[in-house]
Amino acid sequence: MNFPSKLLGKLKDRQLSNTLRKLSEVNERELVDFSSNDYIGFSKEESISERSAKELKRLEHLNGSTGSRLLTGNFLIHTSLEEDLASHFKAEAVLLFNSGYDANLGLLSSVPQRGDRIFYDEYSHASIRDGLKLSNAKSFKFKHNDIEDLRRKIKATSGGGEDYVIVESVYSMDGDFGPIEKLVDLSIELNFNLIVDEAHSTGVFGPKGEGIVVEKKLESKVFARIHTFGKALGCHGAMIAGSSVLKEYLINFSRSFIYTTAPSPHAVLAVKNAVSLLPKSKAPAKLHKNISCFKAYIIHFKLEDFFIESGSPIQSAVFGSPGKVKEISSRLEDKGYDAKPILYPTVPKGQERIRFCLHSYNTAHQMKEILYLLSTFV
Ligand SMILES: Cc1ncc(COP(=O)(O)O)c(C=O)c1O
Known part of the structure; x- marks a missing residue:
């Protein structure tokens, strides 16, 4: 079977620009982890997997949830996890999604309507951009973390409908913080609905890992928060936190919630046990020391x-x-360190970088050595 020549051409272009992506096996060789999102080591935390395995044995459906939440896949563990999460993350209501990608797609494609406007930071994650593409609302990009540019753009055109602004509390490629307090002030001044993607702050910031919005006590001022479970929580899946009426709306109109199999019982229990460990865990404090x-x-x-x-x-x-x-990444790998190169189109051309992800389990010696090595390579 012939593969379409246009598509072969696109692969060739990637090869020529040295940006062809390839899957590599993790853990074939034990490398020191400076690349995973397992910030506080929960993906290997045995107390989470042991408790989840015990609880799973008591359930009828061990392997899968058998259907979408609206048909046969809604069990007590789903609704009780949503209640636990709403209480932990200080939200009126929470709705589970199978991933952060699904959550952003489901929220942005269903909530902003034709005639509404959505403003998004230029460094927004691909899942946000893809959600915007599926929306009937018009979207406008503003300069990264630039409140004045956002203000100008909101004022430059008149919408007539609702306005939404979506930002990240920690940007996935730069690691810097979104200016949440200033954005909340602006949302009150200009009357827009603020949405905050907390993928990289969940489990890391906030007194019990609730993220930056809760850390700053601004949860009642934010329209929706997206928290993901696949990063610091070491599990899988995501949630949207907001009002009860937002939850009801998403259950009715969010296609990535409706038309998909509900999260598996195993995934649900893992998240439950990871979140219940957060208040007791010493790992977030260790991570902050390491930063x-x-x-x-x-x-x-x-x-x-x-x-x-x-x-x-x-x-x-x-x-x-x-x-x-x-080249830098492969030389670090030769010395036993895993720090990934980040290439275009994930970052703009000319902004290619090594992204070092820090963890509670990295030692001072490892951090010193990887940076010493880097200083000899540049
Ligand atoms: C800011 C941001 N939002 C959403 C996602 C998607 O989350 P998930 O991996 O759960 O699909 C990511 C993942 O890389 C992210 O960095």
Whole structure:
């Protein structure tokens, strides 16, 4: 069977620009982890998997949920997890999704209507952009973290309908924070609905890992929050937190919620046990110590000019060419370290970088050595 030549051409272009993506097997060789999103080590936390396995044995459906939530896939464990999550994340209501990608798609494709406007940060994650593509509302990009640019763009055209603004509390590729407090103030001044994607702050920020909106006590001022379970919580899936009427609306109109098999019992129990561990876990505090330690080593090895300023576990060093970042990543790998190159189109051309993801389980020695190695490669 012939593969379409246009598509072969696109693959060839990727090859020629040194940006062809390939799957690589994880853990074939034990590398020190500076790349996963397992920020607080919960993906390997045995107390979560042991409790989940015990609870799973008591259920009738061990392997799958058998249908969508609206048909045969809604069990007590789904609704009680949503209640637990609403209480933990200080929301009136929570709705589960199979992934953060699904949550952003389902929210953005169903909530903003024709005649409404959605403003999004230029560094928004692909799942946000894809959700915008599915929406009937008009979308407008504003400069990264630039409140004045957002204000200008909101004022430049008149919508007539509702306005929505979507941002991330921690940006996935730069690791910097969205200016949530200023955005809340602006949302009150200009009357828009603020949506915050907390994928990379869940489990990391907030007194019990509730994210940055709760850390700043702004939960009642935000229209919707997206929290994902596949990063710091070490599990799988996502949720949207908001009002009860938002939940009811999504159950009725969000296609990525309606037309898909409900999260499996195993996934639900893992999230339940991960969230219940958060208040007791010492791992988030260790992670924050490591972030400070890593930043001190950046200064020690005079690497400040390469690194984007960030107070989160995502620390990116920009080298600006695909060849260079691939070479640095592969030299680090030769020395036993896993830090991934991030290429166009995930980041703009010329912004190619190594993204160092920090964890509670990284040691001071590992952080010192990886940055020492980096300083000898650049
Ligand atoms: C900001 C942001 N939102 C959403 C997602 C998607 O989450 P998930 O991996 O659960 O689909 C990601 C994942 O990379 C992300 O970084």
